[in-house]
């Protein structure tokens with residue numbers, strides 16, 4: 642299973658910044674150590690092209706982002722300091738989601754060890770997100786003729802507001818977001834399907850709602866490819882989560898999503914999205930669960946006599 646990583650391109654942050662950037666490096670380390678006996682293929686992706694980015698973003702915003710001309714206010718809204726290095730990292734991170742989509746179409750499932758920057762809007766960034774990798778990747782895959790209809794399943798605890806806004810009038814992208822009702826972003830956009838969770842929701846309530854959302858999404862939309870944002874922040878100990886999911890519940894979530902689409906014969910590209918538990922190992926553990934379940938699906942595809950074949 643192809644797993645794309647970009648942590649080798651540093652994110653320069655001041656000491657004590659709240660963003661847990663080390664999770665990316667630690668996740669790759671644990672993947673390569675703990676899953677070394679599994680069929681994993683860790684790769685650095687190609688950088689995203691500007692042409693791809695401009696299918697989802699405003700040309701003037703992208704120019705100012707590249708050239709360091711964003712205002713202090715715009716940069717504060719993202720919450721990460723601007724630097725040429727962070728732009729480079731972002732381009733690789735977007736490239737990783739595009740690469741994971743391509744790999745998923747050929748292999749059934751693939752992973753980006755980052756990505757899920759769903760708060761980026763067409764003409765501005767926010768909430769640790771500069772560019773919207775999901776929409777950029779969806780449209781790149783469409784432009785390459787590899788898929789027509791893309792379903793974005795966003796299980797990060799925060800609503801995929803940027804994704805919903807950019808894809809609002811695009812009938813070829815269906816956005817499903819399951820998220821905390823009383824959490825950032827406080828102004829919600831309208832996804833094709835939104836499911837809102839009250840504070841403190843537990844595993845059972847969440848999983849029941851998710852299952853209904855998955856069925857509704859596949860019923861309403863005839864997808865060729867799924868992009869799955871497997872955020873670690875619905876976890877009960879997450880600093881910004883406000884829900885009460887356990888690690889077991891999060892593994893069940895990943896199983897529900899990945900099995901649902903495997904049974905439908907749909908390829909899935911998984912991205913990691915948010916995760917802010919005080920103990921960084923918790924974040925890594927939750928992402929490792931996602932990758933482990935994706936690997937099970939990959940293995941089953943591989944061992945089928947006719948290999949991975951979409952039911953299409």
Ligand SMILES: [Zn+2]
Pocket residue numbers: 797798799872874914915916
């Ligand atoms: Zn989040």
